[in-house]
Structure formats: C-alpha cells, structure tokens
Amino acid sequence: MRRVIRAALLAIVVWPAAAMACPIEQPDARGDRFAARVITQPSTIPLNAPFSLIVEVCPVVGDTAAEAITLDATMPRHRHGMNYRPEVTRLDDGRWRADGFLFHMPGAWRIAVEVESHGTVDRLTLDRTVP
C-alpha cells in the first residue's frame, strides 16, 4: 500500500499535467475509462522466473489522468494468484514499472491493471499464457 501511495504522490507532484489524450493505438487492455499498453521484460514471460512490466496508461474518455496503478495477476482457472506481490513505481517518462512478477505455473494467467483516479478504480485485464 505504501508503494501505491508513493506512486500516487509522485503522480500528483511530479506529473501534474499527465498526457491527457490517449496516444495508444492498439492497447493491450481497455477498461471503461482507461486503456493500457503493457510490455513485459523480458518480452517473453519466463516460467517460474521473475519478470517486470512497463505499463503505459491513458484515458479513453475525457482527460482524467491516472493517479496511481496497481498490478497483479491470477490464474482464473485455478483460482489462485501469484506468490509474490509486485511493486509499482512511476517512471520519468510517465509510464509505470512493476517489478516482482513471477508466474510459477504454466498455463493461462490474467494480468490486472487497476487504474485509480478521482477515488474510483478502472480495472483492465489482459491474458497471457505461459507454456
């Protein structure tokens, strides 16, 4: 939570005029109010090894900037999540970086991007399969 708060504060203090128009043409995930492009590092998600996410978020309607985001992942079919809790930080270029991802099982995973703004949360999801 403290990590999210810190990210939120950074967003407010450092990024007061975040990009308002959505520059993402082909988002990986789309919610009611925000869209996101999600890049994994490394580009292929490894099985049972750490990886990171770089997330770009923009509003699909209006000009509300994301104040904070949280990232997590689950295996919906198995009804469990990750055994590690990612930390999110804001990058200087306005994108978000999440470290601490690890998919310990092969199969279908769902990454959730929760975008907070003005006291509400927009939940975006994208599915990835790890062979």
Place this chain on the structure above:
Amino acid sequence: MRTLLAFSLLLLAWRPTLAAEPVPLIDAHIHYSHDAWDLLPPVDAVAALRAAGLKRAFVSSSSDEGTQKLYALAPDLIVPVLRPYRARGETSSWLRDDTVPTMLEALMQRNRYAGIGEFHVFSANADLPVMRAVVRLAAKHHVFLHLHGDAEAVERVFAQDPDARVLWAHSGFDQPEAIGALLAKYDHLWADLAFRSEHGADGTVPSVWRGLFDRFPDRFMIGTDTYTPERWYYVGPHATWTRAWLADLPPELARRIAYENAETLAAWGLGE
C-alpha cells in the same frame, strides 16, 4: 521533493492508535467437522477460540454434531449455524440430496440456530429444489443463509425470497467493484472476508477496499475458515493479522467489521 514525500507519507501513515486491549473479534467462518473431534477435542477448540480473543464465533460443522458439542460447552461464545452436510466433502452432492431439507427441519425443531450454512451453491443450481427448500426454511425459522457461491447464486436466492438475509462467504471471492454492486442492490446482504487477504495485506487497507468498507460499513465481517482440523491453529494468527489491518481503519469502522456487524446479524438470527 524527498522531504515532501516523506512528510506526506508520515501524514498518511498517522492514525489514532486503538486501545491497548486487543480488539474483540467475531469470527464468522468456523467449521468443527467430524475429523477434528479427536485431535482437537471440544475443550481444545473452545480454548483456541478464546485464546484468539474472539468475542463469538459463527460455527457450522459437518455434521452438525460438531457445532452442538461446542455450543454445549460455550453457549456464550458459539453462534450455531446449521450446515446441510453430514460429512465434509458434500459440497456439491448436497444439492441433489432430497433428504437434506427434512434433516434440516428436524434439527431446527430441536436446536437453536442463527443461520443455515455455510453451503456451496453456484449459478443456476441456486434454483434447484433442495436450495429452494433451504431458502423457505430460513424464512420460516427466521435465520440467515451463509452462502458460498457466485453473485448469480446470491441473486437467485434473493429472487426466491427478497426478504432473505444472506451472509456471502468469502465475499464470493469477487472483485471489490462486484461486491459493491451486489451490496448496493440488496440491503439484506452481508459479506465475510474469510480466506482472502488483498484487503489487508501487510497491515494496510488498499484504497479500493477502504472505499468499499466506507460505503458499506455495516455489511462486512471477518472469518478464518477452518476447513481442515489443523486450521483451527490458524484462528489465532488470523486474528492477529486481522487486527493489524483493522488498525489501518478509523476505530468506529474497524469495530463494525471486527464484531459489531456480526453481532447484529447473530442477534437477528438468534432472536436476541
């Protein structure tokens, strides 16, 4: 910048401390099933609940004999809830067992209960005859339903009886926004937080959950879920963990989730 950040974090981290005495809790999700009775005799079970600082515990068991053993020993502590299972492992078969309503009726004539549950029912199965009979029984005996299932099952139960009282086990393992939507729709729906931790990981309540608790301060309660005998020894650690994240909430809201909401529901079910 760094100073500003640190100061802001200090402000955010500050909160009035609760009293030194551990916050009393009502654990709304305890089972005392047949395979627990030998290695965890009733006296040990009651001691475990008291050691965790529980004010009361909603206990349902497979079979109900487990609940009765504890209730006989500690009627001040145990809130009896009638589970429609004769043995553990009947989570899916019970809905096809026509003898279940008769068994429940007989037990309800004989014993005192605050609710029927925890039972497992998902989606359209909530309209099966056995489930319909259970909803009718709950209305007849003025008790709540402790339902482990999805939002659709909850909706189907309320469609059968709009006046039903439902305690939604594990808040359906649903997302906060979905939980909020269902709580907004049904005034007589409560939600336990058993076996989920995203609302209080590392002792802090994320803003999305804080918002949910603020919006529905009278509807949430806590629970451990002792689904195996060994997990009775998790009631204490779970209570400690619970108190940590409750301390991140305003005291009045924390008290409601800790025990007041459960106490209100128990009093309604028991006719207190």
Place this chain on the structure above:
Amino acid sequence: MIRLLILLGLLWPASTSAEVAVLGLDDETVEAILSHGSWPPEPVRDPSNRVSGDPAAIRLGAALFDDTRLSTDQRFACSSCHRPDYGFAEPKARSEGRTLLTRNTPSLWNVGGQRWFGWDGGNDNLWAQSRRPILAPDEMASDAGHVARLIRQDAGLAACYRAAFGRAAAEVPADDVLVDVAKALATWQETLVSPPTPFDRFRDALAAGELDSAAVYPEAARRGAALFVGRARCAFCHVGPRFSSGEFHDVGMPYFLERGVVDPGRHGGLAALKASQLTRLGPWSDDAGGVTGFATRYVRPRHADFGAFRVPSLRGVAETAPYMHAGSLTTLAEVIEHYNDPPLDRLHTDGERVIRPLGLTDREKADLLAFLRSLSPRQPSPPPPVPCGGG
C-alpha cells in the same frame, strides 16, 4: 508451439510430427517434455556467498559436512541425516535428532540454486539453511563459539578456512566464523548435481530429433511422461529441469504432529524468514544491494501458506523414500495413489483446482511409476570426500 515449430523446422529436419507420433507422443506433449531439460544446468554461483564455487571452500565444506565435531557432543554431522548413500536423504519418515523431528529429511541433490530452502522455505539461501541445523537445539545443538573453536584448533580445518576465506579463523569473530562455515557447507552442497538420467537421454534425443535413440526409452516410461505433463497434471508444480517450481502448496496431506500441535508449514517459514538477519537482503549476504533478493523482497504472505510445503524436486526421487513433508507415504505408488484420489475435502473449494481426481487405470499408475523411476541416474554416486588436512 513456436519453439516446437523451430525445433521441428530447424533442429529436427528429418523428423515429422507423424514420426514422433510413432513414439506415442503428440506435439504438445513433446513440447512439454522438452521443458524439463536440458540437464545438468550450467553451474551458477551464488552472489550472496562470496566463496560460492571456490575450490578451497568446497574442500572445507566437504570436510565439515561429515564432521560430527560440529555438534557439541559430537553426535551429529550433516551427513547423519543427509546420508550420501541414500540420496542425501534418509529412510525415515521423520528425522531423528535429539528428539523426533517434525519433517522428513529432504535430499540435497541439486539443492544449489533453489529459490527457497527447507520444506517451509524459512531461508532464501543455502548458507543460512546450512547454519540452521548447527544451532537447532534438537539437532546439532551447537553454537558459534563451539564451531569457531573447532575451526581454529584443528590444524587441517584452520588451513582450509584460511585458504577459502583469506584470513585466519583466530582473527575472526565467532559469529562470522559460523556464517563462513555455513557458506563453505553451502558451497560444497552446490556441487551435488545429479547425473543425467534415462529421462534426460530420452528428452535430449527428442530435442535432437534422434528418434531411434528416443525409442530406447521404455514405452511405459514414455506413456508415463505423457501422463505427467498431461492428464495427471503433475507438471503444474513439478516444472522445468528441476521438476519443481520451488513454491508451496497444500496438497491435502495432514499436518497435525500430535494433539494440540500442528506444523504450520510455509506460514512458519515466512515468519522465520521475516525474523532472520541471514537473508539475501540482510547484512550477512555478500550480494551487495540484494540484487538476488527478489524472492524475499516481493514474497506475498497468503492464508493458504498455513500447512503448505515446498514442492520437492523429483530428480532421484526413487532413491529417497519415504515421501511428503513428514514422510507419511512410504512408496512412490502411494504418492501416485494420493494424487489419483486426493482428499478433496481437505482442499479449499476456492483453492487450487490443479489437484482433482485423476481416474488413472492400474496400467497408467504403473506408467507414471516407470516415468518417475527414470528420473534417477543409473548409478547415483556422490562426489568422493575430499579430506581437509589432519584432524
């Protein structure tokens, strides 16, 4: 799938899916089987242990592993329970120290490079894990002073210590000597890499498209391998070349130790980790900045941790009976039966649905057993002990 196509297209120009099908394996199964190799892995040094891979430290660790003088009353060495002639495990359900201990002795084969150590993952590095039984009152019951005196007063050990750490033990505080000893023990254990197995030869032959060689692998084991990565759902947890994710699961095994006492498993392990100074992020680690501290930095406590235990590797599994965290299953056949007909009522309804009844036939159970037996080298032989000077 892409990897398989590359394999078929580039590395396997002379083979087709139809030919592989002759072995009774479809493309998906082959791809899954290939994910369990190659073996052995490239040696990787542990950045948290500055003597990892150092030959002098390996010599010191090898000598100490078998040295009962590490325990105050000279009753126990590491090898007393981690028996080299028994896959560095022992043929007892629960280990016996000064009292009956709570868990089965895990094998040390391939212990280097794990993410977590012990059945409960109470340590995130091998040197901290190696220090634990030295101090445990019901195991070696030693202390830093006793261990430091042993190293300082035994000429051979003192020489080995100086060679490994570049300083005399006499000039080092006892607590530091103890951690150094643990790091030497870890360094030696990192050399315990099990040899390739019949399965590895099969897997490598498949990867190389050498179907004739692959066909040498017994048909029953081939069928068992297909079950393992497929319908039996074993490979969800027993992943990769190590056949383990290294993570923690409640697979429905009881964990009462006696009336009123349970083994909290991973829940207790995380509590120990949180209290430990000897993590990859702690002051005793040689990994400046905690670069390798991913697991400890990000680990997430879960209610499901209570009664969960680490997924063991299956390499050499046929040599390390009995099985499960408390050795409660005597044979591999019993383990297969456990997963074939799991105690569903012990598993949380909204918990992992990976474990569910398999409905295996007797032949399928025998096939799985044949596969599991093929994960052992034909002649498992520990490295020869290397003396560390005179005693």
